[in-house]
Amino acid sequence: MVKKVVLLAVLALALPLAAFADSSIDIGNAGGTVTGNASGLSLSGSTLFKVGSAVGSNLGTLTFTTGAFTSGNAQSGGTLAAGGSFVITGNGTNGVPNGVIFSGSFTSTPTSPIKWDVMTLANGTHTYTLTGGLVNASGQVAATAQLTINTGKGYFNGSTGLSSGDTNLSVPEPGTLTLLGTGLVGIAGAIRRKLNLS
Numbered sequence: 001m002v003k004k005v006v007l008l009a010v011l012a013l014a015l016p017l018a019a020f021a022d023s024s025i026d027i028g029n030a031g032g033t034v035t036g037n038a039s040g041l042s043l044s045g046s047t048l049f050k051v052g053s054a055v056g057s058n059l060g061t062l063t064f065t066t067g068a069f070t071s072g073n074a075q076s077g078g079t080l081a082a083g084g085s086f087v088i089t090g091n092g093t094n095g096v097p098n099g100v101i102f103s104g105s106f107t108s109t110p111t112s113p114i115k116w117d118v119m120t121l122a123n124g125t126h127t128y129t130l131t132g133g134l135v136n137a138s139g140q141v142a143a144t145a146q147l148t149i150n151t152g153k154g155y156f157n158g159s160t161g162l163s164s165g166d167t168n169l170s171v172p173e174p175g176t177l178t179l180l181g182t183g184l185v186g187i188a189g190a191i192r193r194k195l196n197l198s
Contacts, residue, residue: 029165036074040066060090077118082108
């Protein structure tokens with residue numbers, strides 16, 4: 001009886017990992033304030049409206065800080081240093097987990113730098129977009145983020161509201177390996193039981 005309980009507990013612990021094995025989770029956010037200067041950019045007060053298939057008006061929060069500008073600036077666009085923090089927190093509604101969903105920092109490579117781009121549209125309005133890769137605490141590339149703000153006819157002047165954000169979390173491979181391992185443990189237990197009955 002104890003062995004069955006232990007096996008069921010192991011399987012129950014593996015099910016959350018199995019749900020996201022070998023997949024990605026799209027997270028959408030809006031609102032909040034983007035601030036920036038030579039030291040980098042930050043976002044506060046942004047709420048989640050989409051986490052995977054869950055949709056709602058307030059599913060949690062997203063905050064970040066970046067590293068300093070290595071070229072350009074917050075007003076004219078440029079490249080940012082790796083570092084800072086990027087935290088997505090769910091509030092437990094609509095099936096979204098309660099607590100930290102992702103915690104990491106921005107990462108930069110020569111082929112994939114952290115960019116703060118400005119585009120001037122035909123009507124004279126300006127749109128800024130932040131794109132960059134993210135890593136989790138173990139150093140695995142775990143997500144990409146793209147955040148867009150529209151400053152209207154003026155340029156970014158150090159603080160403005162966020163139009164939209166999109167983060168794509170790639171679930172690390174260990175989830176799949178854990179699922180495979182628990183399956184193998186279950187098969188081994190079934191074979192052992194069969195041999196003991198013979």
